Amino acid sequence: MVAASRWLSSKSFFFLLTMPGILRLIITFAILLFSSQLFAVPDNGHFLVLNYHDILEEEEKVPPFDRIAVNKKHLEQHFAWLKKNQYHVISIQDLLDAMKGEKTLPNKAVILTFDDGYLSFYTRALPLLKKYHYPATLAVVGSWLEGQHVHGVKPLMSAAQIREVMASGLVEIASHTHDLHHGIVMNPFGDEHSAVTSRLYNTEYEEYEKDDDYHKRIFQEVEKSSERLFQLLGVRPRVMVWPYGEYNSIALEAAKQYGIPLTMGLNDGSNTLADAGLMKRMMITDDVNGKQFGDIVTKQRKNLSLRVAHVDMDYIYDEDDEQTARNLKALVERIKSSGANTVYLQAFSDPDGDGNADALYFPNRHLPVRKDMFSHVALQLRTKANVKVYAWMPIMAYKTDMPLKWYVKEWRDGGPQFSRHIYSRLSPFNPEARQFIGDIYEDLAKHCDFNGLLFHDDGILSDFEDVSASAMDVTHNVWGLPAEFEKIHASSELRLQWAQHKTEYISQFTDYLTDRVRFYRPYIKTARNFYALPLLKPYSEEWYAQSLPAFLKHYDYVAIEAMPFMEGAEDANKWLTELVKKTAEQPNGLNKMVFELQAVDWKKQQDIPMAVFTEQFQLLKKLGAQHIGYYPDNLHHDQPKLEELKQFFPAVNPD
Template sequence: MDLRLPAAARHAWAAHTLRSLFAAAALALAALAPAQADELLVLSYHDVRDDVARKGDPDAYAVSTQNFAAHLDWLAGHGYHPVSLSQVIAASRGEKPLPPKAVLLTFDDGLRSIYTHAFPLLRAYGYPALMAVVTSWVDLPRDQQVDYGPRMFTHDDFVTWDQLREMQASGLIEVASHSHALHRGVTSNPQGNSMPAAITRVWDPKAERYETEAEYLARIRKDLGDSVAAIKRELGVAPQSVVWPYAAYNSQTNAIADQLGMQVTFDLEGRHQTLRRDLHGLARLLVFDNPTVNDLAYELRHDEGLDGLRALQIDLDYVYDADPAQQARNLDKLIERVKQVGPSHVFLQAFADPDGNGSADALYFPNRHLPMRADLYNRVAWQLKTRAGVKVFAWLPVLGFELPDPALRRRLAIAASNPKETFRLNPFEPQARKIVADIYEDLAVSGYSEGLLFHDDALLRDDELLGQAPEQAAQRTQALIAFTQELTRAAGKWRPKLITVRNLFAEPVLRPDSERWFAQNLAAFNQAYDYTAVMAMPWMENSREPQAWMDRLVAQVARSPRGLARTLFELQTVDWRDNKPIPAQRLKTMARRLQAAGVRHLAWYPDNFIDDVPSTRDAREIMSARGFPYIER
């Protein structure tokens, strides 16, 4: 707005005064406004060498020297400002803000190529970096080797302490711990699978038992202590951070690192982050498959929030068999099918429900309260991740646990108004809450999972628990949400950054007033969880016009805040009224129509991997998360 009016010659002093007042007001508002939060990008590199294949190198984490140099040049040319770890720590404490587009470069494992190939380029550009070393590998004795994947690595593949001292003296390289000897797998279950040493309770086949919590924490404490002592002895400065091998950590191992002076830890998920005081689990973009500048630019600009989720919900009851040989064949069938279909996620049943009544009779992991049908969840989840390349979420009831003690089960149960209702524990009974929280913690201890799917048993009718549950439907909804968040925290003690998904019946979406019959609400769920899995199952709801029913459901979800962005439509593949499969062509047509209407996330249940129903070919067409579905040989 121009304050100089046409007759302003006579009133120049007034205009000047007004401008001064506006300027003063702007300065005052700026002073009152909160400071802009620091944004940080962290890149994770490993090996940098000359002879890396353009694509498909045996070492997927190796980057060619040429591409690495181009990355540095691109970052410089696009306004990124490399920062040191010390700068990040200072900014988190409010001492000095980071520059715009701050980027921290990290190098894992302490490979010799960082000294011979990366360090000269970092010095030429003046870029600081963090180098995380496995202290037992530094100056590896010449008679020892490390199985590094593509080949055995020897002394000449790792940095020496002299080289680290030289890089540290440049002022550009800071050294972090990558553990002393945790960069390895340990036996994680009776079947002999191997999982990261930093997060796994070791299975002792001779004693036929798992490591206790105390033994596990003592092992981690000794390893980190040895690493810190070695770095301080050789370099004169204790490390400020630990880069957990395989990004495998939990709140308890982070607490040990804190006690040893390493209050910064790193993850391998995510890209950018807003800096906060707590520097645990900083997101890093893992640089792999030798990306060109164009590849790197795409990754940095790509919005992961736009990616669609594709999930198969899998019954572990169909993997289980009393005959170990048949169980192994069932597992192979599952892995092969998931690999061929190519979903992004598997929601894996972690409880046993052989009678099909919707509640847990037993569990598939060691726990304190229910029988263990088989120690199977850990094995199957890890095989799905490592062999089929999917993210696995543990699927568990919230209230439906049939405790083995009949008297305790009766005392802690909800007296259901409908005898056909799924058995549920009373979430307002402290003992019941503690039992379920213990089960979720035991699940997290037992093995790998990246998220939780809360079963559809978490409901509360308006005529149940009168006098204990809140009268208002919205309050009952929030009470159940608060309980699931308590369960997430219980599991999160051992599995950080768990993604949460909760099943939602379709009726509260189609008829919001029916919240009083379920204590479920789409908007509340999408506020509380990462995703809501609405049961988009018209045949289960006895709809005479399944497609019209689905169209109404989509329209209602779209009206809800963040509805299509947060809601996963879970299709049924079987008409349970006659137990016949839904025709594949019907599922394809429905899925295409959902996507055309803006639905981003799809899942289905059940997935009959034993009989290949729906067929792998049809499943791939509907549920593949690949850019171009194809058969892998």
């Protein structure tokens, strides 16, 4: 087909030029019609990957329910829905051929995957695949084939059965790793998490797995997996399905080195051919029927409204370990009951409340560790309260004894001076400071598992900052502005240009920090705190180096401080209305903006009355705000009041 398409686009073109006009028109139309049917690339090569696990008979559906198991009758309804709605189930070979340009993917292409190699695939799924002539991918764990036929209480396929399903011509056997489909101890609390992405914590020596040891372990496991499947099947796997959907750049490199071109995670969404090296997969959960399945496939669980509780770890930590445990238990129960689906969780310690990181709640190479507990708290919230957890981290504000040249400088008394701002900020223009902060973010990612980053509101530079030597060097030699602060400040036009450059520069610095994290946690999303004034009065970008258009470009979400009492608004509701209105003026603004209400009036040192809090929440919803949160959550005196919060806070369309 590809060769024919090239012929039609070259030789036939010159042939058509010699024909009479009407005949040329008829033949051209026929060629276009023919080629549109045979040679077009529908959906630009988009495809979905769906994921299943155990397949049950109706009588096996007994408590406690397995959320990832599917009733056999429902599985057939899923297959029937795909066929009725003209979805085309493709094989791994189809995908590889499309990647090589040897064929195009059909419209509405779907890949079916089944994880773990349960016996139910052989007895229940395979007959349905044969009935519908649907290919599928079966991911098996190498170590489970070594004489072990039961995973937990579920029977597994034998090696002979795996060879049989492969011989059917419908099933691609993928690696599910050799022996990484389990948790390992990841912190001093004894929590277990993915063996692929976690650093093993040695409780005897109280130390974490070193970089070289971790790298060696992952590469050896991938090599062993490939070798085991080769011994079993006579062919090496072409697909790696990461257990629990957990992977990182080191794991991906290991798969590549051992000749596995395709890998799969567990994030929702569609794929293009460019994503084939790391495909998103939609796990089918909660035993949905055919109609519910159709909604999942067509809507892809998009547009989830966020309900965010912004939590200070300093409220949870106590010098008494038993009290810390009680605080955490209370927090998890509170968040679970509240209806929140997202938690912004402080990963740094700020006991004096000045916004600077005095210490951190995770192991790192540069700052004191108040207590190594972020990974533990995040995991408890994710698994027991079923929420997404964002690590809330400073961009620049770290209390540390570093050379003065590392810090942000402001112009004062005729020259650059150490900034008097409450945030003691390291300058992102200084290469050593950048590396220092980047190391901290990388250490967070190495040792903790989380869903996203929330960048603190310390990422600001005033119209007198940053005039450090490294910053002014960039200002003049990169941005082309005057080398002298006085010349910039004397011109309103130059001041605005300077501010806009700084806005972009800080945003690019957070991109660098995100990249350091994504090396180990590639799937994370990002959010950044945003002051209200640069939205309401865009010219104030000059005073903050913040703007909504820039933030919308760089982050998945923007968390605006929707806090009228903090801002001294005379009419709080009118102020909030203007905030939503200004957000809606930006393309995609309401889809990405998280409106964070204040739960405390810091000026009066009083909790916001729940009647006021509820009124503001309902107003935001009425005005079209999609994502709403609040700060702070105080479990010690129940603010906001849980009994009221849980009645109106849950997201409209929870996942």
